[in-house]
Amino acid sequence: MLKPASMKIETPPAGTVTMDGTAVQINRANVGAHLRALWRYRELVLSLALRELRARYKNTVLGFFWSLLNPLAMMLVFTMVFTVFIRNSDLQNFPIFILCGLLAWNYFTAGVMGSINAIVGNANLVTKVYFPREALPIATVLANLFNFLLTLILLFVALFLFRPHFSPWLWLLPFVVLIQTCFILGLAFILSTLNVFYRDTLMVMDVAILAWFFLTPVFYPISQFPQNYVLLGQTFDLHRLMYILNPMASIISTYRDLLYWGYRTDFDFFARTAVTSLVVLAFGYWFFCKYSSRFGEEV
Secondary structure, three states: OOOOOOOOOOOOOOOEEEOOOOOEEEOOOOHHHHHHHHHHOHHHHHHHHHHHHHHHOOOOOOHHHHHHHHHHHHHHHHHHHHHHHOOOOOOOOHHHHHHHHHHHHHHHHHHHHHHOOOOHHHHHHHHHOOOOOOHHHHHHHHHHHHHHHHHHHHHHHHHHHHOOOOOOOHHHHHHHHHHHHHHHHHHHHHHHHHHHHOOOHHHHHHHHHHHHHHOOOOOOOHHHOOOEEEEOOEEEEHHHHHHHHOHHHHHHHHHHHHHHHOOOOOHHHHHHHHHHHHHHHHHHHHHHHHHHHHHHHHO
8 A cells, every 4th residue: 555655634636525534526617627636746756656556666686677577478478489489470570570569568568557556556645645536646657667768778779789770760759758647547446437437448458458468469460360351341451440449459569650650651641640649638638527526435
């Protein structure tokens, strides 16, 4: 349970309503009030993120190095399976291909799954102390963002070993990371809220995330899917449908464009992915703000 020592009960900012002296509720229709309160507590968000990182690696021998060893081990497994045993991939530098998808996917799953219990797992904090509730899922995502940035070191080492000439489009990488973070944060707001009212959210997502993994081109190129599929006399572009219906497919494809293939993603494709992530973030934050006033009663 997180109990920041510096946290104390205080007078809530403008736009809040005190209910019973133990919990403070921000006007659920006023997203602007939530954002202003969140900005006031930005140092708390960072403190919670750092505390989560310390708790995650506490009493471990290797500490943060586990963030590197896990994707490295999975890269070796997938490389062995698809280049030695199954031999269905003619891709060059297959370890880089795997890492581009695997690191992005690990960041996604860790951020989304870790945030589901962000509110419920801190029930004492939520019911007794005033602070912006969104600080909890944001802190979880930030902690996993730090891990993701750390694992990118592994990817750049692999790039240097297998292909020492870096792409001139690498400057776009921070924007891709930002787009993915917005998407993860939007889902974190939605799922952490749902879990307050429906505690089986985590079990449902355990199944959903596994199916999502296999439907996302993490360890295979999307070209392995047929381009067109005919259903009831209608021809569908499966590649386009996957990118539209599965934002993670678009995000991973963008990482690979920049890091593996070495060319710039089409602007239309990049813009559509960014807009999708921002829409998910905006809806997720609105959804969180709408129901956050009831968290103290439900947890």
